[in-house]
Amino acid sequence: xxxxxxxxxxxxxxxxxxxxxxxxxxxxxxxxxxxxxxxxxxxxxxxxxxxxxxxxxxxxxxxxxxxxxxxxxxxxxxxxxxxxxxxxxxxxxxxxxxxxxxxxxxxxxxxxxxxxxxxxxxxxxxxxxxxxxxxxxxxxxxxxxxxxxxxxxxxxxxxxxxxxxxxxxxxxxxxxxxxxxxxxxxxxxxxxxxxxxxxxxxxxxxxxxxxxxxxxxxxxxxxxxxxxxxxxxxxxxxxxxxxxxxxxxxxxxxxxxxxxxxxxxxxxxxxxxxxxxxxxxxxxxxxxxxxxxxxxxxxxxxxxxxxxxxxxxxxxxxxxxxxxxxxxxxxxxxxxxxxxxxxxxxxxxxxxxxxxxxxxxxxxxxxxxxxxxxxxxxxxxxxxxxxxxxxxxxxxxxxxxxxxxxxxxxxxxxxxxxxxxxxxxxxxxxxxxxxxxxxxxxxxxxxxxxxxxxxxxxxxx
Numbered sequence: 001x002x003x004x005x006x007x008x009x010x011x012x013x014x015x016x017x018x019x020x021x022x023x024x025x026x027x028x029x030x031x032x033x034x035x036x037x038x039x040x041x042x043x044x045x046x047x048x049x050x051x052x053x054x055x056x057x058x059x060x061x062x063x064x065x066x067x068x069x070x071x072x073x074x075x076x077x078x079x080x081x082x083x084x085x086x087x088x089x090x091x092x093x094x095x096x097x098x099x100x101x102x103x104x105x106x107x108x109x110x111x112x113x114x115x116x117x118x119x120x121x122x123x124x125x126x127x128x129x130x131x132x133x134x135x136x137x138x139x140x141x142x143x144x145x146x147x148x149x150x151x152x153x154x155x156x157x158x159x160x161x162x163x164x165x166x167x168x169x170x171x172x173x174x175x176x177x178x179x180x181x182x183x184x185x186x187x188x189x190x191x192x193x194x195x196x197x198x199x200x201x202x203x204x205x206x207x208x209x210x211x212x213x214x215x216x217x218x219x220x221x222x223x224x225x226x227x228x229x230x231x232x233x234x235x236x237x238x239x240x241x242x243x244x245x246x247x248x249x250x251x252x253x254x255x256x257x258x259x260x261x262x263x264x265x266x267x268x269x270x271x272x273x274x275x276x277x278x279x280x281x282x283x284x285x286x287x288x289x290x291x292x293x294x295x296x297x298x299x300x301x302x303x304x305x306x307x308x309x310x311x312x313x314x315x316x317x318x319x320x321x322x323x324x325x326x327x328x329x330x331x332x333x334x335x336x337x338x339x340x341x342x343x344x345x346x347x348x349x350x351x352x353x354x355x356x357x358x359x360x361x362x363x364x365x366x367x368x369x370x371x372x373x374x375x376x377x378x379x380x381x382x383x384x385x386x387x388x389x390x391x392x393x394x395x396x397x398x399x400x401x402x403x404x405x406x407x408x409x410x411x412x413x414x415x416x417x418x419x420x421x422x423x424x425x426x427x428x429x430x431x432x433x434x435x436x437x438x439x440x441x442x443x444x445x446x447x448x449x450x451x452x453x454x455x456x457x458x459x460x461x
Contacts, residue, residue: 001024001025001026001315001318002026002076002077002101002314002317002318003026003027003074003076004026004027004028004029004046004073004074004075004076004077005017005021005026005027005028005029005075005076005077005078005079005103005314006028006029006031006066006069006070006073006075006077006078006079006100007028007029007030007031007041007045007078007079007081008031008060008066008078008079008080008081008084008085008091009041009060009079009080009081009082009083009084009086010032010033010036010039010041010060010371010382011039011041011371011382011383011385011386012369012370012371012385012386012387012388013081013082013083013294013296014030014041014045014081014371015040015041015044015369015371016081016310016369017079017081017310018030018041018044018045019044020308020310020311020314021314023311024311024314024315026077026314027046027047028044028045028046028047029045029046029047029048029049029069029070029073029075030042030044030045030047030048030049031048031049031050031051031059031060031065031066031069032048032049032050032051032059033050033051033052033053033054033055033056033058033059033060033381034050034052034053034054034059035053035054035379035381035382036379037050038376038377039371039376040371040372040373040376041371047073049069049072049073051065051066051069052065054379054381055381056084056381056382060084060085061084061085063085063088063090063091063094066078066085066091067094067095067098067100070095070098070100071098071099071100075100076099076100076101077100077101077102077103077314077317077318078095078100078101078102078103079103079104079313079314080102080103080104080293081293081294082293082294082295082296083383086104086292086293086294087110087114087291087292087293088110089107089108089110089111089114090107092104092105092106092107092110093107101317101318102317103271103313103314103317104271104272104292104293104313104317105269105270105271105273105292106270109267109268109269109270109292110292112267113267113269113273113289113290113292114162114163114292115161115162116138116159116160116161116162116199116289117133117134117136117137117138117161117197117199118137119289119290120133120199120287122266122267123263123266123287126262126263126266127262128259128262128263128287129259129284129285129286129287130286130287131201131202131204131278131286131287131288132152132201132202133148133152133199133200133201133202134148134198134199134200134201135148137161137197138161138197138198138199139197139198139199139200140186140196140197140198142178142179142182142183145158145178145182145198145200146175146178146179148199148200149172149175149178149200152200152201152202153202154172154173154174154175155171155172155173155203155205156171156172156178156200156201156202156203157169157170157171157172157200157201157202157203158170158171158172158178158181158182158185158198158200159185159198159199159200159201160185160188160189160192160193160195160197160198161189161195161197161198161199162189162193162194162195162197163189163192163193163195166233166235166236166237167188167189167192167193168185168186168188168189168192168193168198169185169236170182170184170185171203172203182198185198186198204278204280204286205439206280206281206437206439207278207279207280207281207437207438208229208231208245208247208278208279208436208437208438209229209230209231209233209238209276209277209278209279209288209438210227210228210229210230210231210245210248210256210276210277210278210279210285211227211228211230211274211275211276211277211291211295212224212225212226212227212228212256212257212260212274212275212277213225213226213227213228213272213274213295213298213301213309214260214261214264214269214272214273214274214275215272215307215309215312215316215322215324216264216265216269216270216271216273216316216322217270217316217320217321217322218270218316218319218321219321219322220265220268220270221321221322222261222264222265222269222322223261223322223324223325223326223329224257224260224261224275224326224329225301225305225307225309225329226243226244226253226257226301226304226305226329226331227243227244227245227248227253227256227257228241228242228243228245228295228297228300228301229241229242229243229244229245229246229248230276230297231436231437231438231440232425232431232436232440232441233438233440233441234348234441234445238296238297238339239338239339239418239421239422239425239441240336240337240338240339240422240425241297241300241336241337242300242334242335242336242337242396242399243300243301243303243304243331243334243335244304244331244334245279246396246434247279247434248279252283252285255285256277256279256285259275259277259285259287260275260277261326263275263287263290264290269290269292270316271313271316271317272293272294272298272309272312272313272316273290273291273292273293274290274291274295275287275290276288276289276290276291281437294309294310294313296337296339296385296388297337297388298310299335299337299367299369299388299390300335300336300337300390303333303335303367303390303392304331304332304333304334304335304392305329305330305331305332306330306332307324307329333392333393333394333395333399334392334393334394334395334396334398334399335390335391335392335393335399336390336391336399336400336403337388337389337390337391338388338389338390338391338403338407338422339385339388339418340370340385340386340387340388340389340410340412340417340418340419340422341384341385341386341417341418342378342384342386342415342416342417343384343416343417343418344416345416345417345418345419345420345421348445350380350384351378351384351415351416351417352377352378352379352380352384352415353377353378353414353415354375354376354377354378354414354415355372355373355374355375355376355377355378355412355413355414355415356374356375356413356414357374357411357412357413357414358370358372358373358374358376358411358412358413359409359410359411360372360387360410361389361405361406361407361409361410362409363402363405363406365391365392365393365399365402366389366390366391366402366406367389367390367391367392368387368388368389368390368410369387369388369390370386370387370388371386372386372387372412378415386412386417387410387412389403389406389407389410391403391406396434397432400426400432403422403426404423404426404427407419407422407423407426408423421444424444425441425444
């Protein structure tokens, strides 16, 4: 097993990785920017090193600085977590060339699945259902987009070909909107992913976002660990995730799970990953994309399966084969994750500042992952995700009751958070009945929804 691992991330996921390494007997090296000098992940790691100023491009996205830290401190592996460099094929390749094991898939798989139009073509050839969309390598001009939209029929979804996390994404319902929104989406894609290449997909009204967790080893063994319903989103950013999906039948779960495993197997994928689908009201499902990393919501799957996904990612990077067969995977109860953001719950804008009092909830089936402590200053430079509350119980109804109690108990003073929004959702009759789609949160938008959504996990976590 690895002797020392460098955690190329910050916040909750850095702490999660450090805890997994402690259980595996692996020493850890934390990297941090000057803005994170007092961060909890820095205190928890065995060793730590500053790699640059606050701006992500000068620190957590600075590949030479991270590699230099890894080699200087004698690390033999690097775990990227989620966000930042986790889906950067150049970083994975650079680690390998530096003699470091990258805890994740191979660089070519990151690049392959990160090229959304190419991934769609591969999935279609493999028999995985794919929504109608742009053909070829994508589009870069409005006139090309107009041609695709006319062929597909409105409404359509503009998407960034080189990334995800909701960036570069716009719903378009007519030609005038396409002319207006395409340049905005393209500019966002260029800023987030350094790419102007876009593609269009047919937009499904009232669809659900359902994803399947994949585990695959280097011996081409692959399994899935069930699904997560991620339909509670704001501006294509996930807010609540749960498992199992309230409307999935056993037959449909098996069908989607097999498609997800096929999606991973057809490219020879290894390590943890997530295959995302759109599920229509009539039970038809379509491949969206594959995330080649650990997910923010991985804890939901861990709670219902008992499988530690972070430790599994490390073991598979070491070369260990999967110990589980598909028939051995069992599911117990239900779980939900609530993403706690440092933001104004009414205006949906970031709320950085000093945490004057932090009291997380506890009790049976309540799990909190956070980097907060009394006196911690939430910086303005990164994603405003400050905590994840994960609740598990025997039934979905019991999860909702337990989550209400936990959210009321959660104290975070000094800054504003979206905890009030979560409580509103939990009291919503449609949510409680499991009757919702990806447009659910529009009912809770302010009158003029011009504020920015939470910063994307895919850029800065």
